[in-house]
Amino acid sequence: MKKLFVITLLSLILTSGHTQAVEATGNDNLPDISLYDMNGNKVNIAELGKSGKVTVFNFWATWCTPCKKELNNIADIYEDWQADYDVQIIAVSIDDAKTKANVKSYVDGQGWEYLVLMDDNKELQRLLNGQTVPFTVVVDKNGMIADKHSGYVEGDEYLLEEKIAELSNK
Template sequence: MNAMKFFKKNIFNVLFAALLLVIVFVPDAKALLLKGLMQIGFYQPNVSKKEEAESTHLKGIKFKNIKGELVDLGDLKGKIVFLNFWTTWCPPCRAEMPSLNKLYQSFKTDKDIVFIFADADGELAKSTVFLHERKYELPLYRVESQIPDQIFNGSLPTTVIFDKQGRLSFHHEGIANYADQKFIDFLKKLKAG
């Protein structure tokens, strides 16, 4: 009888603790929470701060897709390169995927912008299934060379953008809403410049 009384008295504490455990241990639950926070305005990519476009030696930085096709960033001069590092087990990566997919769908026919979504674990079969199950159409690659720390130091997710001259124009570690109109305008400005 005392146990039932204790349970009724503490039901909200028990439910709150259970919810926290689910968020901590279930990646999709945490991703859903983060996605909700993105939709109400948190996690906007900061494109208002003026980054000095750093010259970066991109030749030899390579990525390979599931078909075995290699892409060398040094060969993409004259194009804007949108590069995102992610993994399937990363809740913030999962949370930003819908916005990345929406951004990609907006620009996928634009020949001046190249998108590379690099599975940091290099498990293309697993990440292909992950994207397919969620109906995301993103060009998936794995890293095939050394990546300089100024581009990717292991923080997930990480997004970098190189302008047409191959200069680092945007670098963001962590979750962001890339379907935001300010970010789309930023890409269009890079394309025009």
């Protein structure tokens, strides 16, 4: 019985870092709301999605280790993605009033070339039905939500690249 308990407990621990696809119908538009970038400039979300590029919104926080790992891994290959697929990555911080002061110094220290937006009240995340971070929303060239994904495990960036490649060829 004790052995079964240990095996069950280990299984739960090992799968707690799982990723999960979140339903996206392919018929949903981005919400017409605005967030602010790190310099205080207002940015309309719906307009970002209508850029004619595949757009990836990646929700993260400075206190979220898997979030930072994912965005750092994407940063390593982002230049190639831009050249191959003309994709834009938008890193959306959900850091609240207590931690949002850490965002700019973290991003600057990492050298990310992403547009970073602040969603400190989690309005955009809620409107897109995001429950946790990391949370990724992929938008096609026409501004339609094509895919949603929660969580991160090492290598998920390559699955994301496959989705970006598929949408870039449409």
